[in-house]
Amino acid sequence: MASAPVNPRERYRQQVREEIKGHAWAQVAGSGASALSLNAIAKLMGLSGPALYRYYANRDELVTELVLDAYRELAEVNRAAAAAAIPERRLADLATATRRWALANPHRYLLIYGTPVPGYSAPPEATTVAGGIMELLVTTYAEIDSRRRTAAGPGDGAGPGEGVGPDGTGSGDGASPGEDADPDDGTDPDAGAEAPAPAEAADAAGAAFERHLSDCPAWTGVSPAAPAAARAALTFWTRVHGVISLELAGHFTGMGFDPALLYASEVASLGGAI
Amino acid sequence: MASAPVNPRERYRQQVREEIKGHAWAQVAGSGASALSLNAIAKLMGLSGPALYRYYANRDELVTELVLDAYRELAEVNRAAAAAAIPERRLADLATATRRWALANPHRYLLIYGTPVPGYSAPPEATTVAGGIMELLVTTYAEIDSRRRTAAGPGDGAGPGEGVGPDGTGSGDGASPGEDADPDDGTDPDAGAEAPAPAEAADAAGAAFERHLSDCPAWTGVSPAAPAAARAALTFWTRVHGVISLELAGHFTGMGFDPALLYASEVASLGGAI
DNA sequence: TACTCCAGTTATAACCTCTAACTAAAGCTA
DNA sequence: TAGCTTTAGTTAGAGGTTATAACTGGAGTA
Numbered sequence: 001m002a003s004a005p006v007n008p009r010e011r012y013r014q015q016v017r018e019e020i021k022g023h024a025w026a027q028v029a030g031s032g033a034s035a036l037s038l039n040a041i042a043k044l045m046g047l048s049g050p051a052l053y054r055y056y057a058n059r060d061e062l063v064t065e066l067v068l069d070a071y072r073e074l075a076e077v078n079r080a081a082a083a084a085a086i087p088e089r090r091l092a093d094l095a096t097a098t099r100r101w102a103l104a105n106p107h108r109y110l111l112i113y114g115t116p117v118p119g120y121s122a123p124p125e126a127t128t129v130a131g132g133i134m135e136l137l138v139t140t141y142a143e144i145d146s147r148r149r150t151a152a153g154p155g156d157g158a159g160p161g162e163g164v165g166p167d168g169t170g171s172g173d174g175a176s177p178g179e180d181a182d183p184d185d186g187t188d189p190d191a192g193a194e195a196p197a198p199a200e201a202a203d204a205a206g207a208a209f210e211r212h213l214s215d216c217p218a219w220t221g222v223s224p225a226a227p228a229a230a231r232a233a234l235t236f237w238t239r240v241h242g243v244i245s246l247e248l249a250g251h252f253t254g255m256g257f258d259p260a261l262l263y264a265s266e267v268a269s270l271g272g273a274i
Numbered sequence: 275m276a277s278a279p280v281n282p283r284e285r286y287r288q289q290v291r292e293e294i295k296g297h298a299w300a301q302v303a304g305s306g307a308s309a310l311s312l313n314a315i316a317k318l319m320g321l322s323g324p325a326l327y328r329y330y331a332n333r334d335e336l337v338t339e340l341v342l343d344a345y346r347e348l349a350e351v352n353r354a355a356a357a358a359a360i361p362e363r364r365l366a367d368l369a370t371a372t373r374r375w376a377l378a379n380p381h382r383y384l385l386i387y388g389t390p391v392p393g394y395s396a397p398p399e400a401t402t403v404a405g406g407i408m409e410l411l412v413t414t415y416a417e418i419d420s421r422r423r424t425a426a427g428p429g430d431g432a433g434p435g436e437g438v439g440p441d442g443t444g445s446g447d448g449a450s451p452g453e454d455a456d457p458d459d460g461t462d463p464d465a466g467a468e469a470p471a472p473a474e475a476a477d478a479a480g481a482a483f484e485r486h487l488s489d490c491p492a493w494t495g496v497s498p499a500a501p502a503a504a505r506a507a508l509t510f511w512t513r514v515h516g517v518i519s520l521e522l523a524g525h526f527t528g529m530g531f532d533p534a535l536l537y538a539s540e541v542a543s544l545g546g547a548i
Numbered sequence: 549t550a551c552t553c554c555a556g557t558t559a560t561a562a563c564c565t566c567t568a569a570c571t572a573a574a575g576c577t578a
Numbered sequence: 579t580a581g582c583t584t585t586a587g588t589t590a591g592a593g594g595t596t597a598t599a600a601c602t603g604g605a606g607t608a
Contacts, residue, residue, distance in 0.1 A: 009586095035392050054585075113523065115384045115388030115389040116306075116524060130525070208535060245519060261483040262483055264483065287555095322557065323595090325556050
């Protein structure tokens with residue numbers, strides 16, 4: 001991963017760093033990232049507190065390492081799931097793999113997607129790996145789109161189930177009302193107007209978001225159906241995260257239902273049969 | 275809220291407790307809950323550290339107080355939004371109010387819905403208030419459902435846009451495949467089977483979840499359309515939280531799109547025009 | 549007036565992160 | 579091989595945290 005350790009000193013250094021990280025993961029798995037203590041790790045390793053500062057400049061640097069590892073692990077899990085899945089189940093398997101990993105490693109998931117640590121800011125490499133996860137989603141959706149296009153034949157772009165986005169909403173076709181959907185203004189310009197039917201409204205807002213996405217700088221390298229795929233990927237991400245994070249935080253306990261079924265319902269809404 | 279302070283001593287006590295809480299909120303708003311320091315608060319109030327332990331037994335008790343206040347505040351914001359909205363925009367206004375409050379008080383939102391504090395567990399009253407928020411959602415969806423039913427007339431239960439759930443999925447009608455949707459078993463029983471079309475799959479999984487909900491103990495007091503409304507409310511909650519929490523954690527920064535439009539798209543998918 | 553109770557104090561223990569200064573050993577180089 | 583340089587690990591200590599124990603003085607009460 002890093003530069004190859006040629007010196008025996010450097011090799012030893014990397015080894016100790018790995019051992020520290022191992023203990024750190026154990027602590028994080030036990031009590032979360034905020035309970036991570038360099039002092040305790042040092043004691044566990046038979047060292048004295050300040051010795052660890054030879055290997056990590058400070059606590060944040062160790063946390064960064066953990067965050068990066070977690071990102072890479074989740075990215076790898078996703079990549080493997082996507083690679084192993086038959087095309088028809090790729091989305092579902094991605095979603096399943098993500099939830100399974102999150103449930104098996106709740107603190108790793110929360111380390112990535114949970115409440116940010118106050119003083120801490122993620123390193124650029126984390127953004128890169130996160131972008132890789134996102135890109136996998138986007139390409140998966142783009143792939144589904146192109147498969148549907150070729151299956152339906154050219155010239156046929158309408159009908160139920162078409163398009164790549166969630167909820168059966170097609171790619172952005174035509175203008176629609178509700179251009180400014182920012183809820184931050186308290187004016188509510190069309191509060192008295194007739195509310196559109198839910199289905200149309202979903203189409204309109206989705207199409208508006210896709211148009212907005214098509215104006216945005218890249219972060220997705222896929223070309224033609226990009227906005228639709230990007231929107232679908234973002235929706236996938238937020239819906240999956242919505243269920244997983246609330247489940248991990250324990251907000252479903254005591255409600256008596258199986259979160260797996262809610263998750264399945266949400267994943268199915270994203271175009272992935274589960 | 276609590277018992278009335280009749281003694282001047284008790285009154286003074288309540289007053290100091292409130293002042294402590296005020297400083298605590300300022301700290302939380304500034305740097306998050308993990309940066310909350312009883313010592314610093316005491317210094318700010320011109321007291322010495324241990325003095326605060328006369329008012330709060332420990333840090334967790336203060337955090338509990340903050341969590342309860344945040345819950346109550348969000349519940350009140352939701353209740354007010356629902357009361358002020360015309361029926362057709364009730365869902366949208368609920369969603370808007372929630373996001374607005376979350377963006378205005380990110381640390382309060384994360385205090386409730388973010389990564390749980392390691393040793394800390396929410397008090398029963400928090401569950402009660404959270405249940406109130408949920409109940410408001412369920413009744414709102416039940417109300418929408420009954421309004422649609424009366425508008426469509428008895429005997430008419432089909433057609434696009436019917437039902438109360440998100441994605442235009444109706445209430446659980448009829449059996450469907452995919453009974454056991456728990457992704458935790460690694461066996462993947464029907465991996466080789468033909469994947470159903472997305473729309474059918476969404477219906478099937480949603481119906482399965484609704485059937486599951488109808489078997490679950492109450493936590494929702496609404497009677498007839500309960501499972502459909504409960505599912506819709508849960509879906510509302512998880513989708514709204516998915517977008518808000520990722521936005522608050524800064525995961526959208528650098529992606530260049532306006533989260534408000536993604537949020538609007540999601541809210542529209544939930545049957546709320548925004 | 550006398551008594552009780554309690555807010556707030558200091559001292560202290562046990563943690564934490566992190567810096568400074570020092571020791572000793574390991575490895576490189578002439 | 580001798581000497582030099584680099585560095586792992588040490589102790590000491592500053593400054594922070596939560597939290598407890600014991601004490602003081604004043605405020606409210608009987």
